[in-house]
Amino acid sequence: MADVYTNPEKHVVLSNNVKLPILGLGTSHDGGYSHEAVVWALRECGYRHIDTAKRYGCETYIAQAVKASGIPREDIFLTTKCWPADYGADTTRKAFIGSCQRLDTEYLDMYLLHWPEVPSGSGDKRQMLRDTWRALEVLLDEERVRVIGVSNFLEQHLDDIIEDCSITPHLNQCEFHPFNNPKHLRQYCKDRSIQFEGYSPLAKGRGLRGPQVVSVARQLGRTPAQVLIRWSLQNNVPCVPKSTKPERVKENSQVFDFVLRKEDMTSLDNMKQTVTCVNRATIQDKIDNPLPDGYKLNLSKVTVEP
Template identity: 40%
Template sequence: MKSLNDCYTLHNGVKIPCVGFGTFLTPNEEVCEAVKSAVKVGYRHIDTAAVYGNEVGVGQGIKECGVPREELFITSKLWNSEQGYETTLAAFEKTMKDLGLEYLDLYLIHWPIPNHHKDDWQELNAGTWKAFEELYKAGRIRAIGVSNFMPHHLEPLMKVAEIKPMVNQLEYHPAFHQDETVPYCNEHNILVESWGPLMQGKAFSNELLKEVAAKYGKSIAQICIRWELQKGILPLPKSVHEDRMANNADVFNFNISDEDMAYIDTLGKIGRLSEHPDNFNID
């Protein structure tokens, strides 16, 4: 990858810009300007979700950004409480109305096991995926995938899927490498995206990352994002500050050496910073 808008190619041939702009925790009243700033900086890949409560603002930012819709790659996600065939179809229509779009570039199942569904989550996933496949075949979505799915979540879905997932968006950062899930996805040609690439802000106080950043004359954020790109992962950094958006995108003029990549890898023993997908209990 040599620029912000170089692309990975999904297994259905759809191209996805190699760095995305995340909007998690950006309030609806702020996200319109954030999206416009991101597009101004050069981002063409915007990531949101129904549960973020900001799809209306994201859609307004897309409308006002001055870049044609077809030059943008827009992702949203189905929330847990809407899993199931009919409810997925209805939730998708609400997302499209809120975003003000005619099609999505990527739609993801947000978490594998909805709260209170420990016993029937596989059936819910199957019904949800059936709806995803129908929307995909109808041209309403250009690519479909999942988020926070581990191999034991993916395997039952893959058994019933006519169209296998194209993307899996995971917690992935220098402190947590998803050592089981990433190889599984690579084996099945499922692109891995990273949410929380800056360790949910904890990267900025990490002494090892400070050391590596100083060595390269780069910011800690740039080191984390570059490390992910060199791993073949698609990072989704977020900010509401245009200067930080630009800094996060300026990661194509240097390479981290193999030795320093391995040094950063030693942080992996810290592990997961968020909820385990098997125990995600938010309605």
């Protein structure tokens, strides 16, 4: 599984030949939102991939940061996600248009289904997912989006989509770090030309204290965060680390000038699976008992330049 990533252009090529930057900037409503950090990431650190979601409540802020950065829209790979409450043929299309409006863009580079769950009162879950995925296929056909995919889908969920779809998902984004490394799911995706992408590469900070991670970092003269991100890259897994601190955003981008040794990769590839950052058991309740998008967003931390 650990194919060393050596592409000097810093991207992976998806099954439809679209190039995805292998390192992106994650955003969410957890921990607030930093306009300064996003502008800094684009303008000074070379990030060209931003990952967000309607659920996070910061799409409008991201649009403002992209504009402030001065980086042309066409140079940025912009990803957002459809929350399950918006699933369904017509509502998914409306959600897509709403995200485009908030992100101030005429198209999206990638649009993902956020979870395989659907609202409990939806009746036929499989039919709703089928209708929702078909809506994404139509958007792709209309060239409103360049890449369509899913997030947090396991093998059985992907089986249901693949059995009914015209277009196999280009990508599946899931939690991924040495403490949560779903090898069987990754192989499943690889066998079907579905790019596996990881979120929470630092395990929400818990991975920075792992003894094996710290040991590798000391031996290489790097930070634990850089080791964890580099480990993802060398597994050919794009990742989207998040930080609201400009200095951490810069640190996380400095991962292309060193290589983890074979023994380092083996050690990190085979760590005990002890950390789960996202509790799947709580997702259905969040879908059925909706809170406002961005409900965790600390607006006191949102500072947007005029």
